[in-house]
Amino acid sequence: MSLDRISHYPVMLEEVKSLIKKPNIIVDSTFGGGGYSKDFLKNFQNCKVIAFDRDKSSETIAEKLTNTNKSRFTFYNSKFSKIEKFIINDLHNVTHFIYDLGVSNYQLKNLDRGFSYQSNSELKMTMGINEITATSLLNERDEKYLARIIKLFGDEKDAKKIARNIILFRKNKRIISSDELKKIILKSKKKYQKKDPYAQTFQALRMVVNQELSEIFYSLKSLMENCSIGTTFIILSFHSLEDKLVKNIFNFFGKSVNQSRYLPQKEKKVNFKIFKKKPMVPKLSEIRLNPSSRSAKLRFIQKTNNHKIFINKSDTKMEEFFDLEEKLYE
Numbered sequence: 536m537s538l539d540r541i542s543h544y545p546v547m548l549e550e551v552k553s554l555i556k557k558p559n560i561i562v563d564s565t566f567g568g569g570g571y572s573k574d575f576l577k578n579f580q581n582c583k584v585i586a587f588d589r590d591k592s593s594e595t596i597a598e599k600l601t602n603t604n605k606s607r608f609t610f611y612n613s614k615f616s617k618i619e620k621f622i623i624n625d626l627h628n629v630t631h632f633i634y635d636l637g638v639s640n641y642q643l644k645n646l647d648r649g650f651s652y653q654s655n656s657e658l659k660m661t662m663g664i665n666e667i668t669a670t671s672l673l674n675e676r677d678e679k680y681l682a683r684i685i686k687l688f689g690d691e692k693d694a695k696k697i698a699r700n701i702i703l704f705r706k707n708k709r710i711i712s713s714d715e716l717k718k719i720i721l722k723s724k725k726k727y728q729k730k731d732p733y734a735q736t737f738q739a740l741r742m743v744v745n746q747e748l749s750e751i752f753y754s755l756k757s758l759m760e761n762c763s764i765g766t767t768f769i770i771l772s773f774h775s776l777e778d779k780l781v782k783n784i785f786n787f788f789g790k791s792v793n794q795s796r797y798l799p800q801k802e803k804k805v806n807f808k809i810f811k812k813k814p815m816v817p818k819l820s821e822i823r824l825n826p827s828s829r830s831a832k833l834r835f836i837q838k839t840n841n842h843k844i845f846i847n848k849s850d851t852k853m854e855e856f857f858d859l860e861e862k863l864y865e
């Protein structure tokens with residue numbers, strides 16, 4: 536199934552565009568099916584677009600855009616944590632960085648990719664440029680590690696039982712397919728009230744295999760620390776952990792007093808401005824048209840001065856998540 540043939544509505548496109556003022560270079564950090572890039576090239580006549588996606592299959596769509604917009608569009612098949620390296624000479628001309636996080640429809644619907652539990656397929660869950668698949672994670676990591684990631688990334692209360700049953704299953708056979716994992720999950724959850732008992736475990740595995748939170752941290756760290764005054768970051772997240780991380784990073788760079796009202800209010804230096812405390816969400820009309828947009832949260836922030844401010848993992852208060860993602864590759 537080709538990427539062109541899967542319909543994709545670029546989520547909150549109108550809201551994203553309303554935040555793009557006087558674009559020079561727009562970086563589309565998550566090109567996917569190219570919905571945003573195509574629209575930016577069409578509607579912002581004089582801007583350039585530099586796009587990134589870790590998924591090799593985005594390249595075919597990108598090639599078509601490169602052919603029709605030779606001097607205005609460039610695509611790199613890379614993780615977004617590495618963006619700075621590719622645009623080092625252009626960084627100071629970038630006016631907007633856009634991130635539309637998560638998996639694309641194509642990745643979800645293409646059974647060979649093994650993201651979905653709606654039908655039986657090999658558990659891969661790799662977005663692209665990965666060394667480890669969900670199958671190797673499930674078959675090669677110890678019980679404690681599996682329980683911890685399923686609990687933390689999936690917020691799954693039966694994480695320990697699921698991890699135990701993964702280990703028991705492995706004694707006889709490697710876990711290869713989504714059906715095998717689904718059986719293990721069902722067996723571990725005595726009475727599940729939720730309609731969908733699988734989503735949390737599948738999501739936890741996907742996030743860790745792709746190191747999704749570390750990718751966001753390292754990308755924003757390098758670009759927010761080094762970009763120019765006026766640069767705007769627009770980020771759409773679809774999951775509470777992603778949104779929490781984006782919010783905490785934005786607050787670090789943009790919130791001048793600490794958060795807790797129980798602590799003495801201490802002014803700190805900031806170099807970004809947060810325009811809205813609450814994230815923007817899709818309109819009802821968009822959710823009706825594209826139900827998968829319903830969980831989108833859009834946050835944006837703009838650089839306002841050149842104070843040198845550097846973020847560490849501990850400043851996000853989500854260090855344990857990064858440690859677990861990094862441990863997978865040790």
Ligand SMILES: C[S@@+](CC[C@H](N)C(=O)[O-])C[C@H]1O[C@@H](n2cnc3c(N)ncnc32)[C@H](O)[C@@H]1O
Pocket residue numbers: 543544545546564565566567568569570571572587588589590593613614615616635636637638639640662663750751
């Ligand atoms: C929701 S889709 C983007 C859809 C796109 N805005 C459009 O309109 O077609 C997210 C895309 O981000 C890519 N992606 C996710 N994490 C990434 C990362 N760390 N680096 C680069 N690309 C990433 C995925 O491969 C996927 O294609």
